[in-house]
Amino acid sequence: MTGTASSLAPARMEGNGAYNRNSCVQEAGSAPAVPLFEQAARLAVLPAPPQPIVIADYGSSQGHNSFDPMAAAIRALRERTNPDQAISIVHTDLPSSDFSALFQALATDPQSYLRIDPTTFASAVGRTFYEQILPSAGVALGWCSWAVQWLSRAPAPILDQVQVAYSKDAAVRDQYSRQVANDWRTFLHHRGRELRLGGRLIILTMALTPDGDFGYRPILEAMYAALLQLVNEDFLSAAEVHRMAIPTVARSLSDLEAPFSDGRFADLAIDHAEVFLGQDLIWDAFERNGDARAFDARWAAFSRASVLPTLARDLDRGGADTRAGEFLDRVEAEMAARLAAAPEKVVIPLGLVVLRKD
Ligand SMILES: C[S@@+](CC[C@H](N)C(=O)[O-])C[C@H]1O[C@@H](n2cnc3c(N)ncnc32)[C@H](O)[C@@H]1O
Numbered sequence: 298m299t300g301t302a303s304s305l306a307p308a309r310m311e312g313n314g315a316y317n318r319n320s321c322v323q324e325a326g327s328a329p330a331v332p333l334f335e336q337a338a339r340l341a342v343l344p345a346p347p348q349p350i351v352i353a354d355y356g357s358s359q360g361h362n363s364f365d366p367m368a369a370a371i372r373a374l375r376e377r378t379n380p381d382q383a384i385s386i387v388h389t390d391l392p393s394s395d396f397s398a399l400f401q402a403l404a405t406d407p408q409s410y411l412r413i414d415p416t417t418f419a420s421a422v423g424r425t426f427y428e429q430i431l432p433s434a435g436v437a438l439g440w441c442s443w444a445v446q447w448l449s450r451a452p453a454p455i456l457d458q459v460q461v462a463y464s465k466d467a468a469v470r471d472q473y474s475r476q477v478a479n480d481w482r483t484f485l486h487h488r489g490r491e492l493r494l495g496g497r498l499i500i501l502t503m504a505l506t507p508d509g510d511f512g513y514r515p516i517l518e519a520m521y522a523a524l525l526q527l528v529n530e531d532f533l534s535a536a537e538v539h540r541m542a543i544p545t546v547a548r549s550l551s552d553l554e555a556p557f558s559d560g561r562f563a564d565l566a567i568d569h570a571e572v573f574l575g576q577d578l579i580w581d582a583f584e585r586n587g588d589a590r591a592f593d594a595r596w597a598a599f600s601r602a603s604v605l606p607t608l609a610r611d612l613d614r615g616g617a618d619t620r621a622g623e624f625l626d627r628v629e630a631e632m633a634a635r636l637a638a639a640p641e642k643v644v645i646p647l648g649l650v651v652l653r654k655d
Contacts, residue, residue, distance in 0.1 A: 310358050311602040311625070312395040317361040317402055319595075319602035324362045326575030326647050327442040330501045333569065333651055334366045334440055338373035340653075341437045342495020349383035349418075350374060353436045353491065355426045356444020357388035359398035364408040366440050366499075371414050384417040386410070389430055392423040425449065427480060429487045436491045439498035445484055446503035451544035452476045458521055459541050459608060462511035477546035482556050482563075485652075489563025492654040498565070503547040504572045504648030511547050512644035515636060516596055523631030524608075532620070532627060533612075540611040543604045553648050568651040575645035583640055593636035596643070601629045 310316035343350050352370060354363045367386055374384060388399055403409050403419050410417060424430040426441075427449045452472040458464045461473040488498055505511060524541065527533040550572045556562035579599075583592040605625050612618035 310395070311606050312398065314359055314395070314398040314401065316395070316602045317359040317398060317406075319598040320358070320362055321578050321595075322575070322599055322645065323443045323603075324365075325578045326645055327362060327366065327501050328576075329573065330442065330499055330649050331366045331369050333649070334438070334499045335369040335373045337438055337497035337499055337651065338370040339377070341497045342493065343374070343378065343437055344493070346379055346382040349385040350378070350438075351431070351436050352384065352386045352438045352440070353431055354386060354388045355439060355441035355488075356447070357390050357394075357399065357421070358444075359395050360388060360402040361406055361408065362442065363388065363440065364402075364406060364410055366442070368408070368410040368413055370438055370440075371410055371417055375414065380414075380416060382416070384414065386417060386419050387422055387431060388419065389422040389424065389426060391425060394423060396421050396423060426487065427483050429490050431491045433490050434493050436488075436498075437493050437496050439488060439492060439496070441498070442501040443503070445481070445500060446545045446547060448473070448476050448544040448546060449480050449483070450476070451542045453542075454539055455542045456539050458517070459524065459538075460511070460513075460517045460543050461546060463514070463517055463521075473546050477548060478552065478555065481548065481552070485556055485565060486563045488652075489565045489654065492565070494654055496654050497568070498652040498654075500648075500650045500652070502553075502648050502650075503545060504553070504646045505547045505549040506572065506574070506644070506646045507550070509549070510644060510646060512646045514644070515639075515641050516600060516632075516643060519597075519632045519635040520600055520604075520628065522635055523628045526631050527624075527627060533624075537612055541608040542611075543607060545604075547646065548648055550648065553650050564654050565652045566655070568653050570648070570650045572646060572648050575647045577643045577645055580640070580642040589637045589640050590633075592640045593633040596636050597629045597633040600632060601625055605629070 357363050422430050453469050455464045524538045557567050579595045609621045609624050610616050
């Protein structure tokens with residue numbers, strides 16, 4: 298039996314603030330990028346007052362994980378600017394994203410940067426970042442964490458997994474490789490237009506280790522086994538599972554650098570690029586307390602909040618399928634049971650790129 302890959306953009310993260318509550322892995326992974334964002338705020342060429350300083354947060358989801366980096370940038374900017382010069386922070390995400398949760402978090406999260414600076418203003422844009430979404434030459438600083446690994450579309454069904462990195466189908470892997478290379482150029486092209494001269498853009502994304510490892514193996518194996526189990530239990534059809542694909546692709550350091558082979562691309566140049574391993578906070582907690590149930594529950598909740606809504610969209614009747622809620626619950630529970638059987642540290646490869654426009 299064959300499936301048809303969804304040609305849509307990815308679905309949003311799980312709503313009602315669930316992503317904010319279940320994204321400590323992403324928050325920890327981004328931590329090494331924060332000092333670089335702070336440094337970028339010290340170096341970026343700023344507009345003269347009374348023009349506002351625009352910071353764009355591309356792929357913000359529900360906001361919580363952006364609060365620390367934004368606060369670090371605001372503090373660094375305030376060492377250079379008059380306190381009256383407005384800072385405008387624009388969070389961007391897909392139109393379907395849970396923007397209500399973002400605005401709630403801005404108002405109530407103790408880490409919200411709105412608490413530290415009265416002349417900082419937050420707003421949001423609901424459009425794909427594979428287009429130009431902000432005025433040309435207006436952005437002084439850009440931040441994009443854990444977002445640009447999401448492709449603009451899933452180019453093909455993946456019949457033997459839901460994550461292409463673990464598929465054995467060379468032709469499918471090739472289609473995803475071409476898509477990720479094109480999407481990277483498209484993303485950079487539009488950011489190159491949006492950045493001001495002297496502006497800086499920090500990108501943190503899923504990466505491949507130098508020996509080509511995508512990481513997350515136990516999580517993805519548990520997820521795929523959970524889906525097959527639900528086929529055995531007649532909750533899902535095989536055709537539904539064949540349609541399901543997580544449209545994320547990790548890039549190697551050379552993939553990240555490829556558009557810049559002549560030194561510049563889209564008026565941007567690389568200041569810094571590296572691949573490193575993110576901290577597995579969930580494993581660290583397990584090593585401290587030996588609580589396997591907490592370990593499996595946290596990784597299953599991470600998966601639910603980040604990728605299961607995208608898979609649910611490929612149920613026969615899409616997101617409106619009456620099984621959508623039960624699908625999330627059952628995959629999460631199946632994954633948790635499998636992960637508890639053999640907790641192991643998860644490899645989290647991340648790429649970090651600092652770009653400047655000059
Ligand atoms: C894993 S979350 C990352 C959220 C946050 N930046 C963080 O570091 O935790 C990825 C976000 O990227 C968004 N995203 C994916 N594709 C996008 C696109 N084409 N345009 C804008 N946002 C996109 C998703 O909707 C999601 O909110």
